[in-house]
Amino acid sequence: MPRAFILTGKQVQFYRVSGLSVASEIELPGLIAGTAEPAPQVTIRRGAVPEHLPHAAAAGPTWQIAGKQFLLRIPDIARFLLNSGSEIVVEPESDATAADVPIFILGTVFGILLHQREQIVLHASAVRVNGRAVLFCGSSGAGKSTLAAALAQRGYPLVTDDICTLTLDAAGAPLVHSDGRQLKLWAQAIDRLDLAQQRGERVRQSLEKFYVAPGEVFTEPLALGAVYALRETRPPHKPGIDRPNVVDAALLLRGNAYQPLLVRRLGQKANYFHAATTIANVAGIFFLTRALDFAKMAEVIAMLEAHWLDLRLMERAA
């Protein structure tokens, strides 16, 4: 991994993002502050970004890959050039959209960067249960953030929202990195969960989706407790927690990668398979099937707590 480009002479802020040290010219709301030393692993700066990459080897509706370069274009908002997993260059497409850039950096763009760095990155929100991270995976709209917010209210602090990076420690055990990022919730969820007091700015000026401050912020990486893939109760799926066999669990994990297309396009399938077998062994990969209904939230949490007792993630009351 090449050394990060050193930013000089401009307003630079330091953060921890998904376990990486970051220096950024662009303010990223809500993240834990980092330090200038040691040198950051990732830099984010403003600059000219081309509309196309010459000699792109692969391309999609919004992106192109050429060697170690990855170009993402969100039309009318911004273009992002990612170099070797260590530098992000941002060019907003208009002055009006500059304020919309951070939310895309924190999600889509950082997701791509983590894939460039060959890390395991899941589409998941996570909470802390008795010192371990419990992950809830699912596609957009599956209810990850809402469930994490409800669990945070029950005293299980938020670890991450929407994007979750796993690394393996020296002994090969998976670790989850928190970065203090805020929840993103629709106004309706904020209302139903009574979180108006923690409601922050809109994530974009044009959306009814808001940042919600996590109750507690912490930085130490956590061992993994369990991974749940969220599923709605619809025939043929009945409410409950099921454990798929190890082959299905491996497919499930890969399918719940953040940007699963990139797992394929960047040749990471074997990495994910390895991670899945490790996770299935040390923590467990499950389906959590429940109705998408705020009124059922207490039942869902009770079901999870019972499962955590079974898994010995939680102690049984004497």
Next chain:
Amino acid sequence: MTRTIWLASYPKSGNTWFRMLVANLSAKDGKPVDINDLPERGGIASARGPFDYLTLIDSGLLTHDEIDCLRPRVYEELARGALDDEYDKPQDAPPVRFAKVHDAYTRTPKGEPLLAGARGAQGAIVIVRDPRDVAPSLANHHRCSIDEAITFMSDRHGLYDAKQLRQKLPRWSGHVESWLDQTDIPVHLIRYEDMLADTLGTFRGALEFAGRPARDEAIRRAVAFTDFAELRRQEQEKGFSETPRRPGGQFFRRGVAGAWRDELSAEQVARIEAAHAEMMRRLGYELASAMPKCEPMVRHPEVPPPYPPPHAGEGRVGASKGDSPGAPAASFEARLWRAPQDDADEINRSQVPLI
């Protein structure tokens, strides 16, 4: 390469039935395909899954208009086979990808066809149904009163937009017209009523249009396996993933033509006919209420009629054939109106196979 054919319809017009027919062309072991396990992977055009998967962007962070500007790129990519390499064996990929779509045929804010015109699909099978039968079915599906459903069907700004990508449904007749009068791709028009009266012939004709070859025997079997009673039996026995989410909700409700005669009041019939007379005439749906004569339809001069003239068997339509009268009127009492897609019953599963 796999051809893409849109299955375009206003909601509650027979789209799901058609997809079940297609799925049952490949039925195995002499058994109907499980209604919850259709092997086709085309999905609905407005599903968020393929959009997010191919653009790498969370569509929940984009505005509807921003999404619309990107949608043509996604359909081009899908038509080029972006998901085809997900099949374990290339020969498993079907010769035609039938893709359901409820969106009207509209243009993006930048003026492009939302569905990418000829780059998004080789053609469209447009399925229409008598709007007088659509209204009670829509009311059942969205748990609203029939009057509210009729109002929705007359709303120029009708939208489906809760969980899926926003779909514009600019009036029932505007929707049908948008598909029949677009000139980007060839259209094959079928009427729900003709599918009922002559399932085999109508289905065979649509498959020929789509370029999806099938042996007569397979077509016959698919027709038998998607008999309304069979679909209803499966729904009652094990549920259906698209059934409205409420106790007693049914997706496969009656499956007949002309049920409006015992489900709608004269006033409701008159409201629908007043709003949609022109298109109803064009499609061969005989009006029950006295209506002033319309001007003859004017078509785009260079374009041949995109659909056959109204069928000879017009009398079939609305003839109460096969009706099971007696659905209690009470079951359609006004209920709390929820936005039509509040429950987003139609498939919005990611449609993206696990990789």
